[in-house]
Amino acid sequence: MAQRSGKITFYEGRHFSGRKLVVFGDCDNFQNRGFMNRVNSIRVESGAWIGFDHPDFRGQQFILEHGDYPDFVRWNGHSDHMGSCRPVGMHGEHFRLEIFEGCNFTGQCLELTEDCPFLLSQGWAKKCVNAIKVFGDGAWVLYEEPNYRGRMFLVERGDFRSFTDWEAPSARVQSLRRVANFF
Missing domain, CATH: 2.60.20.10 (Crystallins)
Incomplete structure (x- = not known):
């Protein structure tokens, strides 16, 4: 089965407002893509993702599945800090x-x-x-x-x-x- 990376969009403001960062694969540092580490809402359009509160896939982990997260409390976050993310591998039924x-x-x-x-x-x-x-x-x-x-x-x-x-x-x-x- 081919690996698919999916699509996720991070927003600086709550309820999908403000500047946004669209990601299709591994992103080890949001700041390197011109996006500050403040994330207040997320839209997962496809795939499942793991977000980290620090760059380089370090720190607290957040599992993000298909759907909308209008504020950081919805993904179990205690602050609006997120610094990197990667897709979770494509999964079958086993x-x-x-x-x-x-x-x-x-x-x-x-x-x-x-x-x-x-x-x-x-x-x-x-x-x-x-x-x-x-x-x-x-x-x-x-x-x-x-x-x-x-x-x-x-x-x-x-x-x-x-x-x-x-x-x-x-x-x-x-x-x-x-x-x-x-x-």
Whole structure:
């Protein structure tokens, strides 16, 4: 399946007002494109995206799927700061991941193929996930709190031996969901 990058538009003002920046692929620094790091609304026209509050794909992550975000609160932002973004890979219908209690794929393991608003309800007795294996073409968003709240982190196909591999400050994960692309 061919990779498609999608299209996303960032606006300086709320409700899609002010200067705008249109992006079709990786953008490692908004300022290099003549756009300040102030983003108050976003329109995702196609694809799924991950935004970062700092340039060079660093800092807090924001998952942006098809639709309109008229203010930064809608994408779980605590400020209007965003400095870089990239599209999330094109995904098929094969979503599967395994979470592990210990680093390096040790301890209790749980396989998931569907969104999970609260890991405890699936028999996961801990608030932490220390390793993850993502299979197929799917991408998943991990949340620190139940019901898809709190800081979020994206994991795509591959092995993550420790929470530092998905750039989280701790192993705290209490809910997770699949990322859906809409082209």
